[in-house]
Amino acid sequence: MKRIFSVLLSVIFISTASLAQGTAGTNAKYEYRTLIDMPTAGVLEKGFVGVSLNMLPFGVLVSKIEVGVFDNFSFGISYGAANLIGTGDPDWYKLPGISVKFRIIDEMLAIPAITLGFDSQGKGLYFDDVSRYEIKSPGFYIAASKNFRFLGYLSLHGTINYSIEGHDGDKDLDLQIGAEKTLGPQLSLIAEYDLAINDNTGKSIGRGKGYLNLGLRWSVGSGFTIGLDFRNLLKNKKLKEFKSFDRGFFVEYVKGIF
Numbered sequence: 001m002k003r004i005f006s007v008l009l010s011v012i013f014i015s016t017a018s019l020a021q022g023t024a025g026t027n028a029k030y031e032y033r034t035l036i037d038m039p040t041a042g043v044l045e046k047g048f049v050g051v052s053l054n055m056l057p058f059g060v061l062v063s064k065i066e067v068g069v070f071d072n073f074s075f076g077i078s079y080g081a082a083n084l085i086g087t088g089d090p091d092w093y094k095l096p097g098i099s100v101k102f103r104i105i106d107e108m109l110a111i112p113a114i115t116l117g118f119d120s121q122g123k124g125l126y127f128d129d130v131s132r133y134e135i136k137s138p139g140f141y142i143a144a145s146k147n148f149r150f151l152g153y154l155s156l157h158g159t160i161n162y163s164i165e166g167h168d169g170d171k172d173l174d175l176q177i178g179a180e181k182t183l184g185p186q187l188s189l190i191a192e193y194d195l196a197i198n199d200n201t202g203k204s205i206g207r208g209k210g211y212l213n214l215g216l217r218w219s220v221g222s223g224f225t226i227g228l229d230f231r232n233l234l235k236n237k238k239l240k241e242f243k244s245f246d247r248g249f250f251v252e253y254v255k256g257i258f
Contacts, residue, residue: 097121169202
C-alpha cells in the first residue's frame with residue numbers, strides 16, 4: 001500500500017507540474033492575501049474570485065469567498081463553525097466575517113506594497129463570555145509586503161492591526177511579521193510570528209510569548225493550492241484545551257470570472 005500511495009503521489013505531482021499556478025512556488029500566479037492567519041499586502045486581481053477553506057482542531061471549519069472588484073480593491077465574506085466535523089450539533093459562529101482590502105501603494109524596486117484593510121473574521125473556538133475567537137480577527141490593519149530574488153523568491157511581510165475583539169480586556173495594537181520562501185516551482189514554506197500584544201493581559205488566552213505559526217503550501221493545479229499549517233508552536237495558550245500546538249489544513253481555489 002505504501003508503494004502504491006507513493007506512485008499515486010508521483011503521478012499527481014508530475015501531471016500537475018505544468019498546471020501549477022496557485023499561490024505557492026516560483027510558478028505562482030496569484031499573490032498571498034494572507035500567510036496563515038496574518039493578512040499581507042496582496043490583493044486579489046480585478047475580475048478574479050478566490051474561495052478558501054481552513055480546517056482547524058475541534059472540528060472547526062472557516063470558509064471564505066473573495067472578489068477582486070476593482071484594481072487593487074477586493075471584498076470578501078467568510079463564515080464558520082466549531083464541531084462541524086465530529087458528533088453532536090455544530091457550534092456556528094454568531095455572525096459572518098467581512099473583509100475589505102485596498103492597496104494604496106504598489107510594490108516598486110525599493111518600496112514595498114502597502115495595503116489598508118479590515119477583516120472581522122477570527123478563527124478557532126468562539127468564547128461567548130469574552131466575545132472573542134480563539135484566534136482574534138485582524139480587525140483594522142495596514143500591511144506591507146516586499147519580494148526578493150533569493151534561491152527562487154523570498155517574500156517578507158509585516159502588519160500592524162487593531163482587533164475589534166477587545167472584550168477580554170486587552171485592546172492594544174498588535175504587530176505581526178512573516179515570510180514566504182519558495183522551495184521550487186510548486187512548493188513554498190511560510191512562517192509568521194504574531195507578537196500578540198493584544199492577547200496577553202486581562203482575560204486573554206495568550207501567555208505573553210506570542211504565536212509562532214509555520215505552514216507548507218503546494219500549488220497542485222491551475223488556481224488550486226493546498227497546505228498544512230502548524231499553529232501555536234510556542235504553546236502560548238493558557239487554557240487546558242490547548243496544551244500542544246495546533247495542526248490544520250488549508251485549501252484555496254482562484255479563478256477569473258470577468
